[in-house]
Structures are given as structure tokens and as C-alpha cells.
Amino acid sequence: MAPDREIHDGDGHDHDHNHAHDHAGVVGDVMPGYFDIMETGVRELLVEKQLIGASEIRRQIEVLDSRTPALGAKVVARAWVDPSFRARLLADGRAACEELGITFYDDTGLIVLENTDKIHNLIVCTLCSCYPRPVLGLPPDWYKLKPYRARAVVEPRAVLAEFGTVIPDDVEIRVSDSTSQVRYLVLPKRPEGTESFSEEQLAALVTRDAMIGVVPAAVPGSAR
Numbered sequence: 001m002a003p004d005r006e007i008h009d010g011d012g013h014d015h016d017h018n019h020a021h022d023h024a025g026v027v028g029d030v031m032p033g034y035f036d037i038m039e040t041g042v043r044e045l046l047v048e049k050q051l052i053g054a055s056e057i058r059r060q061i062e063v064l065d066s067r068t069p070a071l072g073a074k075v076v077a078r079a080w081v082d083p084s085f086r087a088r089l090l091a092d093g094r095a096a097c098e099e100l101g102i103t104f105y106d107d108t109g110l111i112v113l114e115n116t117d118k119i120h121n122l123i124v125c126t127l128c129s130c131y132p133r134p135v136l137g138l139p140p141d142w143y144k145l146k147p148y149r150a151r152a153v154v155e156p157r158a159v160l161a162e163f164g165t166v167i168p169d170d171v172e173i174r175v176s177d178s179t180s181q182v183r184y185l186v187l188p189k190r191p192e193g194t195e196s197f198s199e200e201q202l203a204a205l206v207t208r209d210a211m212i213g214v215v216p217a218a219v220p221g222s223a224r
């Protein structure tokens with residue numbers, strides 16, 4: 001049974017929602033992919049059955065758009081200054097983020113991976129574009145593209161070098177593959193020379209890419 005059919009039968013009722021109609025008007029000349037068609041189909045069905053309205057969809061898009069890497073940076077900075085928070089974050093990423101008021105609007109779990117002198121973590125979704133959106137917002141385009149998705153697992157050291165990140169040979173690179181249920185966030189190493197920094201100053205050093213693991217946290221005073 002095709003997934004498409006399965007979802008349409010999910011309510012247990014017969015209906016004649018006809019998917020032969022043309023969605024091309026919404027997406028222009030680009031052929032919609034599997035997930036585009038799925039999204040349109042599910043959305044139309046939910047609105048048609050009055051389970052959700054267009055305004056609720058719009059509000060949810062507002063929630064998604066409100067998520068930026070600043071949230072993740074706040075989490076990382078707190079972990080750097082508060083060892084007990086750091087421990088809770090590594091034990092249960094989602095619960096610790098929720099402590100800071102970051103809501104999860106979906107049922108995804110969050111595993112936080114700590115970079116150390118011995119281990120460098122890199123995250124990827126080899127299948128599609130799973131990403132810790134509640135704490136980072138939308139993924140960068142390169143994260144969603146085949147070259148990164150395919151190469152990150154096969155030759156992470158080479159991929160990192162292309163981001164300007166040279167990992168010493170004695171540091172193990174661990175690549176974690178995200179799923180629809182479990183997302184990862186990298187806790188970068190706290191840069192040296194930041195002992196006197198406030199939490200806010202620390203957060204300013206934490207970039208989106210550092211929380212994906214493709215670069216380290218910025219060194220104070222650098223232009224990164």
C-alpha cells in the first residue's frame with residue numbers, strides 16, 4: 001500500500017478527494033516532489049474536513065519562522081556557564097531546552113552531542129533534511145542537498161576541511177544521522193579566552209554552523 005493511500009485512509013471513512021487535479025499552479029513550473037504532493041494533499045484534506053483552518057496553518061508557519069539559531073546559541077551558552085544545566089542538557093536535550101522556555105511544537109526528541117578534545121560531532125540527515133528546527137529554525141540549503149548528505153558520512157574529515165575546519169588526526173569524528181523522531185544539536189567546545197565572558201557574550205560566539213558541527217564556536221575577536 002502506498003503511503004499516500006495509507007494517509008488518506010487514516011480517518012477510516014471513504015471519500016472521493018481526487019488527487020488527479022493539478023497542483024502546478026501553486027509551485028509554478030517545477031514538478032512537485034513526493035513530499036510537496038503529500039503536504040498539499042494532507043493540508044487540503046485537513047482544511048476540507050474542517051480539522052484545521054487556513055489561519056491555524058498561518059499561525060504555525062509564524063511559529064516556525066520565529067525559530068532562529070539564537071535559541072540554540074542561548075542553550076549552548078547556558079550549558080557553558082552552568083554545569084548542572086549542561087548535565088541535564090546532555091541527559092535530555094528536549095527537557096533542558098524546555099526549561100529555557102523553548103517549546104517543541106512537534107514530537108521530536110533532541111539529543112545534544114558534546115564536542116571534546118577527543119571527539120568532534122557532525123550532524124546530517126542522510127535521508128532528507130531532518131534538523132533540530134525548534135532550536136535552530138530552518139536548515140541551510142547545503143544541509144538539504146545530496147553532496148553534503150552523502151559525503152558527510154563517507155568522508156566527514158574532507159567535508160569539514162571544505163568548511164575550513166581541520167580536525168586533528170587524533171580527534172575522532174562522529175557523524176550522527178538525524179531521523180524524523182530524533183534530532184541532534186552539537187554542543188561546541190567553549191572557546192579559550194572566554195573565562196570572563198557573560199552568557200550573552202558567549203551566545204554571540206555560537207553560530208548555526210557550530211551547532212551542526214561543521215565549524216567550531218567562534219574565537220573571540222575573530223571576524224567569523
Ligand SMILES: [Co+2]
Nearest residue numbers: 125128129130
Ligand atoms: Co530527514
